[in-house]
Structures are given as structure tokens and as C-alpha cells.
Amino acid sequence: MNLVVPIKLVPDLVEELVIDASGARLDPDALRLKLNEFDDHAIEQAILLKEKGAGQVTVVAPDIEGVDDALFTAAAKGADRLIKLTGNWNNGVNNHALARVFANFVETLRPELILTGVQAHNDLDGAVGPQLAEHLGMPYVGYVSGVVVFDNKAQVRKEFPGGLIAEMDVVLPAVLGIQAAEKPPRYVPISKVRATMKTAKLETFPAAELETAGAPTTVRLFQPETGARATMLAGDADAVATRLVEIFREQGIL
Amino acid sequence: MNSDIFVVIEHLRGQVSDISYVMLAAARGMANATGGKVIAVILGHDVETLARDLAADRVLYMEHAAFADFSSDAYQRALEGVIKEHAPRAVLFGDTTMGGDVAAWLSTHLALPLVSACRTFRADAGALKFVSQICGGKMMAEGDLPAPTTLVLMVPGGYKPEQGRAAQAPELARVNAPALDDLRVTVKDYVEPAVGDVDVSKEAVVVSIGRGIQNQDNVELAEELAKALGGVVAGSRPVIDQGWLAPTRLVGKSGKAVKPKLYLALGISGAPEHVEAIGDSEMIVAINTDPAAPIFDIAKFGSQVDMLDLMPVLTEKVQQAKGL
Numbered sequence: 073m074n075l076v077v078p079i080k081l082v083p084d085l086v087e088e089l090v091i092d093a094s095g096a097r098l099d100p101d102a103l104r105l106k107l108n109e110f111d112d113h114a115i116e117q118a119i120l121l122k123e124k125g126a127g128q129v130t131v132v133a134p135d136i137e138g139v140d141d142a143l144f145t146a147a148a149k150g151a152d153r154l155i156k157l158t159g160n161w162n163n164g165v166n167n168h169a170l171a172r173v174f175a176n177f178v179e180t181l182r183p184e185l186i187l188t189g190v191q192a193h194n195d196l197d198g199a200v201g202p203q204l205a206e207h208l209g210m211p212y213v214g215y216v217s218g219v220v221v222f223d224n225k226a227q228v229r230k231e232f233p234g235g236l237i238a239e240m241d242v243v244l245p246a247v248l249g250i251q252a253a254e255k256p257p258r259y260v261p262i263s264k265v266r267a268t269m270k271t272a273k274l275e276t277f278p279a280a281e282l283e284t285a286g287a288p289t290t291v292r293l294f295q296p297e298t299g300a301r302a303t304m305l306a307g308d309a310d311a312v313a314t315r316l317v318e319i320f321r322e323q324g325i326l
Numbered sequence: 327m328n329s330d331i332f333v334v335i336e337h338l339r340g341q342v343s344d345i346s347y348v349m350l351a352a353a354r355g356m357a358n359a360t361g362g363k364v365i366a367v368i369l370g371h372d373v374e375t376l377a378r379d380l381a382a383d384r385v386l387y388m389e390h391a392a393f394a395d396f397s398s399d400a401y402q403r404a405l406e407g408v409i410k411e412h413a414p415r416a417v418l419f420g421d422t423t424m425g426g427d428v429a430a431w432l433s434t435h436l437a438l439p440l441v442s443a444c445r446t447f448r449a450d451a452g453a454l455k456f457v458s459q460i461c462g463g464k465m466m467a468e469g470d471l472p473a474p475t476t477l478v479l480m481v482p483g484g485y486k487p488e489q490g491r492a493a494q495a496p497e498l499a500r501v502n503a504p505a506l507d508d509l510r511v512t513v514k515d516y517v518e519p520a521v522g523d524v525d526v527s528k529e530a531v532v533v534s535i536g537r538g539i540q541n542q543d544n545v546e547l548a549e550e551l552a553k554a555l556g557g558v559v560a561g562s563r564p565v566i567d568q569g570w571l572a573p574t575r576l577v578g579k580s581g582k583a584v585k586p587k588l589y590l591a592l593g594i595s596g597a598p599e600h601v602e603a604i605g606d607s608e609m610i611v612a613i614n615t616d617p618a619a620p621i622f623d624i625a626k627f628g629s630q631v632d633m634l635d636l637m638p639v640l641t642e643k644v645q646q647a648k649g650l
Contacts, residue, residue: 288471317640
């Protein structure tokens with residue numbers, strides 16, 4: 073089974089987000105990028121599938137700063153092939169362009185199953201997965217939290233609101249948008265990632281030309297207007313706890 | 327150019343989802359600006375029941391056995407023809423576990439632009455603009471809604487569902503469904519949410535934990551606090567995905583919506599997927615070390631103390647207050 077996981081990096085929301093002088097995008101110099109957490113789940117799900125049977129996991133990513141770490145970490149977890157797509161990624165890229173680039177390359181790998189994060193917090197033009205599926209003529213199911221593979225189909229668990237789960241059959245080859253792997257993404261110690269860096273090979277291939285059509289153009293970025301912001305309670309844990317007990321009393325909770 | 331606004335009605339097992347009414351409310355404002363009509367599109371069974379309170383000018387519906395359950399494959403094929411034929415100014419989908427599987431595929435297939443995470447629209451000198459909520463609710467992105475036709479995935483929060491309901495059923499118009507044989511995506515069965523556990527949507531006090539809980543051992547601190555307050559522990563997505571709480575305790579987009587007297591959010595950032603499920607709480611108190619956490623925008627009271635420091639102290643003080 074040939075499993076392919078296209079991944080992307082997104083701004084780390086722990087850092088302060090700074091809008092650049094144009095007012096329409098985040099200042100790239102102030103950004104720290106990290107692996108989209110849903111893609112981390114997609115990698116884990118692919119490795120779990122590999123561990124249940126024969127298979128090869130290939131992780132594909134745009135060649136941008138920080139991507140080597142993400143790829144080596146995937147290898148330390150059990151990914152077999154690491155691929156960087158080189159291109160002019162400097163000006164940022166939307167998901168329409170990314171899906172075209174992934175489709176163009178992934179086709180050459182002849183995958184049976186493509187697993188990718190169901191969404192990313194900076195998606196503004198839909199998720200990559202369903203677009204990739206369309207380009208490759210494959211079916212797509214997103215919000216998946218469990219996958220079993222048979223001969224020519226995947227049996228997946230798809231989440232609906234309210235905790236309802238549908239068990240669905242998907243004909244392979246297919247693209248799945250992973251919401252959560254069956255088990256939480258495994259932890260690998262830095263030492264193991266470092267050791268992997270010495271042995272694992274990063275392959276590079278040129279990305280197809282970026283075609284950004286299909287996404288809207290942001291003309292203005294701004295922080296959400298906040299209405300009545302929370303009344304902040306000052307002091308240490310003891311002082312805050314004392315105040316909260318008073319508030320709970322006033323509200324009839326205690 | 328067609329100035330109508332189409333709304334793809336989302337329904338699951340005979341129930342129209344709230345997001346459908348939110349979209350109808352948004353569509354009315356857009357149609358007022360474009361001079362078009364609001365057209366609801368239903369793929370399903372028993373359309374009269376589904377359509378009875380939709381605030382739309384007209385309903386286009388397709389009936390087919392394949393729509394008894396949600397299949398992305400069936401929806402994609404069915405909507406492709408409708409959108410191509412009518413080429414409306416915009417087609418709204420819920421940015422949900424259903425709409426998300428369909429709209430991006432159609433965008434690529436029909437070469438039509440797509441805007442996701444859209445919260446509100448506004449009209450500026452007749453031109454429609456979208457405002458989307460991104461980066462976990464920390465950033466809004468505004469831009470022009472590309473003409474002539476754009477597909478839009480909408481999140482809740484910008485419009486009230488009541489504004490999308492009408493007293494009178496709209497006029498229904500049937501459209502023939504295309505051939506839907508050999509579907510590549512089919513529902514085999516449903517797994518109901520586990521019964522036997524508490525129903526967090528019915529509790530008066532919910533102590534909810536997020537990423538800030540750090541590890542499974544700390545969950546006990548939240549359990550003790552919840553017990554002292556006479557409530558239950560719930561969690562946001564990362565906590566459930568780690569397996570630290572049962573999936574029945576998930577509050578958010580694919581979990582439960584809650585409306586307690588007290589929602590105590592501990593170490594929860596307040597991503598839109600979470601916030602949409604707690605808006606009906608009587609009082610939200612948020613504890614988070616990140617001063618920029620969006621949760622503080624909807625909480626009544628907040629504090630930046632470390633939740634791990636706070637929980638044992640608060641448990642003790644609550645117990646004292648109750649004379650325990």
C-alpha cells in the first residue's frame with residue numbers, strides 16, 4: 073500500500089501575529105511556522121496503517137523554512153520517504169495553488185491512499201484535500217477519525233456534529249481529510265530526530281508553477297473587534313480563587 | 327449576470343442544521359444588495375418538512391435515494407449541474423463536516439473561486455465583501471467577493487439563526503437529480519454517541535479543559551474542581567484527541583453545544599470551532615496565560631493565572647464556601 077501525506081506549515085498561534093505594512097498579510101519576519109496539527113494527525117494515521125500491514129509512507133511538503141524539521145520528525149516516527157517540492161514559495165501560497173502543485177507531483181507516486189489534515193487554521197480558500205481529490209479524480213472524505221483499509225476500499229469513521237459518527241466505505245484510490253488519528257500523534261525524542269537526520273534522505277523535486285487562481289484576495293487583515301471583553305481578575309492564584317468564589321456566590325452558583 | 331444567492335441547506339437525519347438558518351440570514355442581506363433572490367437548495371427526502379420554515383424566496387430540491395445519508399460524492403455530482411446551470415452570484419455552504427467535503431471540490435471542478443471561514447458579508451457601494459475568521463479566531467481577513475460566481479463556506483457567529491427562519495414555507499421547485507450510480511463514498515452505518523456517560527449539554531456547571539492541562543495526570547485536578555462545584559468536566563478538541571477525556575465530553579463543532587450557568591474554560595484558547603458551541607452559556611469564566619487568547623473576548627471574567635496553580639486553590643476555597 074502506497075500511502076502519501078501532503079503537509080503544510082502554518083503560523084504558530086502561540087506567537088504574536090503581526091500584520092505587515094501592506095495591511096493585507098501577516099509579516100513573514102515575525103512568524104514562526106509549525107506543522108499544521110491536523111497534518112500531524114494525518115502522518116500518525118498513515119504510520120498506524122503502515123504498522124498494521126505492508127506499506128510505504130511518503131510525506132510531501134513545500135520547501136520552506138522549518139520544513140526539514142517537520143520531515144525528519146515524520147521519518148523518526150516511521151515515514152519512509154521525505155520529499156520537498158522546491159519553488160518560489162516566498163510570497164506565500166494559497167490552497168488552490170498548493171493543491172495543484174501537490175496533485176501534479178503526487179500523481180507520479182501512484183498512491184493508493186492520500187491522507188492530509190482536514191483543515192488548517194489559515195485556510196481562506198477551502199482545504200487542500202478535496203481540491204487534491206478533484207485534480208486526481210479520486211473520491212474525498214474529510215473529518216475522518218479512523219481508517220481501516222481493505223483490498224480496494226477504505227472503511228472510515230467520519231464525524232458529524234453532536235458526536236454522531238458515520239462508518240463509510242470509500243473506493244480506493246482516495247483522499248482522506250484527517251481530523252484525528254486513531255491514537256494521538258506519538259512523541260519522538262529530539263535525540264531520535266537528530267539521529268534520523270543523519271540517516272534519512274530528503275529528496276527534492278521542482279514544484280510545478282504556482283497557479284493561485286480560485287482563491288480570494290485579502291485586501292485587509294485585522295484583529296477581531298472585541299465587544300465587551302472579559303473583566304480581568306488580577307493577583308495570584310489565591311487572590312483569583314477568592315474573587316471567583318465571590319462571583320460564583322453572586323451568580324447563585326454556590 | 328445572475329444576482330441570486332444560493333444556500334445549500336445542510337440537514338442530517340431529518341433535522342435542518344442551525345448553520346443553514348445562519349446562511350439564509352446572511353443570504354438575505356446579500357440579496358438585498360444584489361437585487362437578487364434567496365434560493366435554498368435541498369438534496370434529500372421529505373423536502374416539505376425540511377423546507378417548512380426556511381426564510382428563502384424559493385427552494386430548489388432534488389430527491390434521490392442517495393441523499394438519505396450524506397455522501398460527498400453524491401452531493402458533488404448533484405450540485406455541479408445546479409451551479410453550472412444557474413451561475414448565481416454566490417453559493418453558500420456550511421463550513422462544517424459536510425460542506426467542507428463538497429465546496430472545495432466544486433471550486434476546483436467548476437473553476438469557481440472559494441472563500442472559506444466566512445463569518446459576515448457586507449455591501450460596499452453595491453460590491454459584496456467577505457470577512458473571514460482565521461488563525462484560530464485571532465485574525466479577520468476581508469476582501470472582495472469575486473464576481474460573477476463565488477462559492478462560500480460559512481462559519482456561525484455572524485448572524486442569528488432566528489433571522490433565517492420564516493413563518494411560511496417557501497415555494498418549492500423540483501429539479502431532476504443526475505445519475506448517481508456507482509457512488510465511491512457510501513454510508514454503511516452510524517455509531518451513536520456513547521450513552522451512559524453524563525450529557526455535558528444538560529449540566530449547569532461545566533469545567534472545561536484545553537491544551538493548557540498539559541498532561542493526563544492533571545485532569546484529576548479538574549475533576550476535583552468540577553466535583554466541588556457540583557458540575558462535570560468537559561474538554562476541547564486537543565484534550566479529547568489525546569485520549570485524556572472520553573469523546574462524549576467534547577465541546578465544539580463536532581461535539582456538544584452547551585448552555586450551563588457557569589462555563590469555566592481552563593487553558594482553552596477559544597478557537598471558533600469551540601466558541602460556536604459555548605455561546606449560550608449564562609456566564610463564561612476564562613483562565614488562560616495568553617492575554618491574546620480569543621476566549622477572553624466572550625468571557626465575562628478572565629484571569630491570566632496558570633490554571634494548574636488555580637485549580638487546587640479554587641477547589642479548596644469552593645469546598646470551604648460550601649462548608650465541606
